[in-house]
Amino acid sequence: MTPAEFIAALSWRDALDFSMLLVVVYTVLRLLQGAVQDLARGETARAAAALRSALRLDPRRPEPHWYLALVDRQRGRFDSAATHLQAFLDRAGPELEVWRDSARQRLATLGDERVHRIHDVWRYTGPS
Numbered sequence: 001m002t003p004a005e006f007i008a009a010l011s012w013r014d015a016l017d018f019s020m021l022l023v024v025v026y027t028v029l030r031l032l033q034g035a036v037q038d039l040a041r042g043e044t045a046r047a048a049a050a051l052r053s054a055l056r057l058d059p060r061r062p063e064p065h066w067y068l069a070l071v072d073r074q075r076g077r078f079d080s081a082a083t084h085l086q087a088f089l090d091r092a093g094p095e096l097e098v099w100r101d102s103a104r105q106r107l108a109t110l111g112d113e114r115v116h117r118i119h120d121v122w123r124y125t126g127p128s
Contacts, residue, residue: 028054032063044071062091066099069106078114082107 001009031054038047048071051064069084085107092100 024057028058028061031057032061032067035064035067039067039070044074047071060091062088062093062096062099065091066103069103073106073110073113078110082110085110 031050035047035050035054038044038050048068051068051071054061054064055068065084065088069081069088072078072081072084085103088103089100089107092103
């Protein structure tokens with residue numbers, strides 16, 4: 001069945017549902033693209049807002065969790081980063097296997113990073 005035949009075979013309600021789905025998918029992809037560009041420019045707050053919007057529209061997408069984990073890790077929010085990495089692993093399919101391997105490695109190192117961050121903070125702050 002060609003795409004045109006598929007669309008022609010839909011009832012008007014199915015066609016409307018399909019159209020709405022396409023709008024959501026397109027919007028989520030645009031939000032992801034914008035967030036990646038924001039991250040490249042160092043605009044992490046703007047990127048995080050776009051990623052959260054993408055998750056609200058499609059909570060099953062793994063990619064926003066990946067990028068939110070990066071943002072949270074950079075901000076020192078290690079528990080939240082771990083939560084997002086686990087959510088990414090739970091949602092990512094085999095097409096993202098390379099990312100899944102990296103997520104597993106990053107998840108394993110977050111505990112060590114948390115300890116090092118605490119020691120760095122203690123080293124640079126004196127007694128009150």
